Amino acid sequence: MEFNKKNILDIDSLSAEDISFILDTSDSMKEINERPVKKVPTLRGKTIVLFFQEPSTRTKLSFDLAAKRLSADSVSLAASSSSIKKGETLLDTARTIEAMNPDILVMRHSMSGAPHFLSKFLKCSIINGGDGRHAHPSQALLDMMTIREKKKRLSGLNVSIIGDISNSRVARSNMRGLVKTGNKVKIFGPNSMIPPEVEKEFGVKRALSMEEAVTDADVIMMLRIQKERQGGNLFSTEREYSLSYGLNSKILEKARKDVIVMHPGPVNRGVELTPELADSSISVINEQVKNGVALRMALFYLVSGGAKNVDSD
Amino acid sequence: MSILIKNGKVYISDKGFVNTNVLIKNKKIAKLTDTEPEADEIIEAEGLYVFPGLIDIHVHLREPGQEYKETIETGAKAAAKGGFTDICCMPNTDPVNDNASVTSFIVKKSAEAGFSKVHPVASLTKGLKGCEICEYGELKKAGAAALSDDGRPVPDAGIMRRAVEYAAGFKLPVICHSEELSLSADGVVNEGIVSTRLGLPGIPDSAESLGVKRDIEIASLADHDVHIAHVSTAKAVDIIRNAKKNNIKVTAETAPHYFTLTQESVHDFDTYAKMNPPLRTEADRIAVIEGLKDNTIDVIATDHAPHSDEEKIVPFEQAAFGIVGLETSLSLSLELVEQGLLTMEDLVHKMSINPGKIINQDNSIAEKAGANITIVNKDYEWTADKESFVSKSKNSPFINRKMKGVCEYTIKEGKIIWSRNK
Numbered sequence: 001m002e003f004n005k006k007n008i009l010d011i012d013s014l015s016a017e018d019i020s021f022i023l024d025t026s027d028s029m030k031e032i033n034e035r036p037v038k039k040v041p042t043l044r045g046k047t048i049v050l051f052f053q054e055p056s057t058r059t060k061l062s063f064d065l066a067a068k069r070l071s072a073d074s075v076s077l078a079a080s081s082s083s084i085k086k087g088e089t090l091l092d093t094a095r096t097i098e099a100m101n102p103d104i105l106v107m108r109h110s111m112s113g114a115p116h117f118l119s120k121f122l123k124c125s126i127i128n129g130g131d132g133r134h135a136h137p138s139q140a141l142l143d144m145m146t147i148r149e150k151k152k153r154l155s156g157l158n159v160s161i162i163g164d165i166s167n168s169r170v171a172r173s174n175m176r177g178l179v180k181t182g183n184k185v186k187i188f189g190p191n192s193m194i195p196p197e198v199e200k201e202f203g204v205k206r207a208l209s210m211e212e213a214v215t216d217a218d219v220i221m222m223l224r225i226q227k228e229r230q231g232g233n234l235f236s237t238e239r240e241y242s243l244s245y246g247l248n249s250k251i252l253e254k255a256r257k258d259v260i261v262m263h264p265g266p267v268n269r270g271v272e273l274t275p276e277l278a279d280s281s282i283s284v285i286n287e288q289v290k291n292g293v294a295l296r297m298a299l300f301y302l303v304s305g306g307a308k309n310v311d312s313d
Numbered sequence: 314m315s316i317l318i319k320n321g322k323v324y325i326s327d328k329g330f331v332n333t334n335v336l337i338k339n340k341k342i343a344k345l346t347d348t349e350p351e352a353d354e355i356i357e358a359e360g361l362y363v364f365p366g367l368i369d370i371h372v373h374l375r376e377p378g379q380e381y382k383e384t385i386e387t388g389a390k391a392a393a394k395g396g397f398t399d400i401c402c403m404p405n406t407d408p409v410n411d412n413a414s415v416t417s418f419i420v421k422k423s424a425e426a427g428f429s430k431v432h433p434v435a436s437l438t439k440g441l442k443g444c445e446i447c448e449y450g451e452l453k454k455a456g457a458a459a460l461s462d463d464g465r466p467v468p469d470a471g472i473m474r475r476a477v478e479y480a481a482g483f484k485l486p487v488i489c490h491s492e493e494l495s496l497s498a499d500g501v502v503n504e505g506i507v508s509t510r511l512g513l514p515g516i517p518d519s520a521e522s523l524g525v526k527r528d529i530e531i532a533s534l535a536d537h538d539v540h541i542a543h544v545s546t547a548k549a550v551d552i553i554r555n556a557k558k559n560n561i562k563v564t565a566e567t568a569p570h571y572f573t574l575t576q577e578s579v580h581d582f583d584t585y586a587k588m589n590p591p592l593r594t595e596a597d598r599i600a601v602i603e604g605l606k607d608n609t610i611d612v613i614a615t616d617h618a619p620h621s622d623e624e625k626i627v628p629f630e631q632a633a634f635g636i637v638g639l640e641t642s643l644s645l646s647l648e649l650v651e652q653g654l655l656t657m658e659d660l661v662h663k664m665s666i667n668p669g670k671i672i673n674q675d676n677s678i679a680e681k682a683g684a685n686i687t688i689v690n691k692d693y694e695w696t697a698d699k700e701s702f703v704s705k706s707k708n709s710p711f712i713n714r715k716m717k718g719v720c721e722y723t724i725k726e727g728k729i730i731w732s733r734n735k
Contacts, residue, residue: 089623089627090627090628090631091626091627109628111628111629111630111631112511112512112513112582112628112629112630113511113513113581113582113628113629113630114628116581116582117582117627117628117629131512132512132513132630133512133513133514134511134512134513135512169512172510172512195508195509195515196504196505196506196508196509196515197505197506197509198509200506201506201509201510202509
């Protein structure tokens with residue numbers, strides 16, 4: 001199959017075949033990360049700019065390692081150290097970056113649609129590292145990679161996504177990707193965190209209780225309480241949240257025996273998940289992080305033109 | 314200087330469209346006649362509609378303060394091109410039009426420009442801050458046609474009540490941008506399937522309907538005329554319909570984008586489809602048209618809101634609210650006539666007679682009346698090229714739309730202020 005996408009902005013613009021091809025490529029990248037010398041020359045001479053306007057630890061580190069393991073030169077630019085602080089517009093900052101001729105711009109921004117906006121003006125590839133509440137395609141892809149690895153398939157599964165659906169770009173991208181690849185997705189959370197017409201828009205089913213949400217699940221994805229994105233009064237207290245919407249071993253008995261539990265991190269321990277569950281064998285949280293590097297290597301490789309366009313020696 | 318408009322279909326109050334000639338002399342309509350008196354200029358109007366001059370009671374000009382977006386001159390020229398002989402400009406300039414000197418400045422600039430007449434709308438409260446009411450008597454003397462804190466609804470119902478009561482004493486209508494701000498909060502699009510898809514904060518329809526309810530209650534309490542601006546939701550249409558049944562002194566307007574487009578126009582974060590109130594659902598669009606048909610909605614206004622690319626070529630959430638509308642309003646409204654939803658006579662009411670009643674500007678075509686006339690070609694087809702806009706700003710979701718119907722001539726006080734072929 002030919003992969004000819006220049007940008008990875010969201011899951012909407014990827015077909016089920018594209019997703020499967022990206023995951024296949026990621027599987028082959030994963031092996032590199034297990035080697036004693038974790039570096040291949042594939043993207044030697046390519047420049048990747050990590051432009052993170054919003055704080056991030058793991059996503060940025062993951063993209064950075066992915067770039068370095070493919071021998072690309074990566075540089076990062078944070079909003080606090082850039083001219084954005086001096087009042088420069090996003091487009092001007094991006095044009096300045098582009099004038100230095102990078103091959104790929106990875107960007108994270110607090111505003112939904114910011115990478116889509118820049119993609120209309122820039123010539124380099126753009127990979128969306130999370131935009132506002134809208135999309136986080138690399139996270140959804142690494143989640144799908146992890147599910148496929150653990151379940152040996154990525155279709156016909158019951159996946160439950162629980163938590164703050166309204167404010168979550170991870171939820172939006174996963175709902176889109178998991179439904180596209182043929183899974184049944186149930187969502188649950190406080191009513192104040194369920195966006196209007198979500199069932200119609202994403203083809204998911206809304207559960208009305210934690211029990212209904214978890215019953216027969218193959219995969220449970222717990223979302224992080226987005227303290228930084230909450231308008232206020234979306235729920236009462238963390239204590240009540242954990243009692244009503246948190247995952248514990250008792251409620252988990254309703255799920256399939258081989259259920260896996262996922263979380264995009266960082267976990268608010270004792271809120272979304274009990275600490276025991278977060279550390280138990282059914283939690284694949286660390287696998288998600290590990291796969292994240294391989295998945296992002298695959299994205300860099302593919303938007304660079306794949307086998308056609310890389311350093312071959 | 315005399316002008317003869319020949320063979321047009323002329324709208325005459327109580328008669329409707331009548332085939333007759335109109336002779337204009339010395340700023341006035343001298344004669345309605347079947348003969349062909351001599352005139353300095355002859356306008357061949359065979360097949361054209363001769364409207365009483367169109368009035369847009371909801372326009373933002375950016376002077377004083379933001380002349381890079383629009384000036385009184387460029388806005389009034391865009392209005393003339395759009396067929397408007399009269400427009401009302403909202404007070405959210407810098408400085409705010411909350412005192413007689415700013416009002417007088419606008420009146421003076423409008424006269425100097427010599428295009429459409431600009432009727433200033435002064436603010437209800439000082440600095441649009443919603444706290445202290447302005448000197449309405451002084452503002453009226455200086456030329457204010459109405460009062461409004463447009464875009465910044467007075468949050469305190471008690472202050473709003475006193476403002477409307479006080480305005481009644483000076484016979485100045487109050488135009489309400491009705492919105493419950495605590496419900497719209499940081500919203501940027503309609504709350505619904507599009508906000509869910511794009512992860513953008515939503516503005517629920519209830520933000521409008523709750524605001525409309527409150528302002529209608531205040532109209533009733535203060536027993537004074539309140540005009541509800543830019544109605545966008547089915548809920549608000551219903552509330553206004555009921556208020557009218559109960560004889561509350563309320564009138565309402567909508568804008569062409571609310572009966573032409575829906576929230577789907579936001580599509581891929583298109584900032585030219587961002588305005589407040591936001592584009593709504595198809596059901597809302599249909600309800601707005603129903604409201605126009607049964608006269609729940611009296612007026613078509615534009616809410617012309619010029620913004621430069623500096624405010625629009627940015628991420629969606631950062632972009633300014635608002636679109637330009639003066640140059641597309643007539644054509645988009647004619648689409649409703651073309652579709653059989655409104656009659657040509659309805660358009661005369663929605664775009665001239667009804668807004669005229671609100672601001673006390675009668676453009677009726679009658680002998681001895683002032684010559685304020687718009688000549689409409691309902692069949693002319695054109696495309697809304699970005700370059701064709703004469704407004705300083707081009708922020709329109711209708712760019713590249715195929716249009717049918719256009720203003721051929723705009724005549725204000727006997728002077729041709731726009732001619733399409735010149």
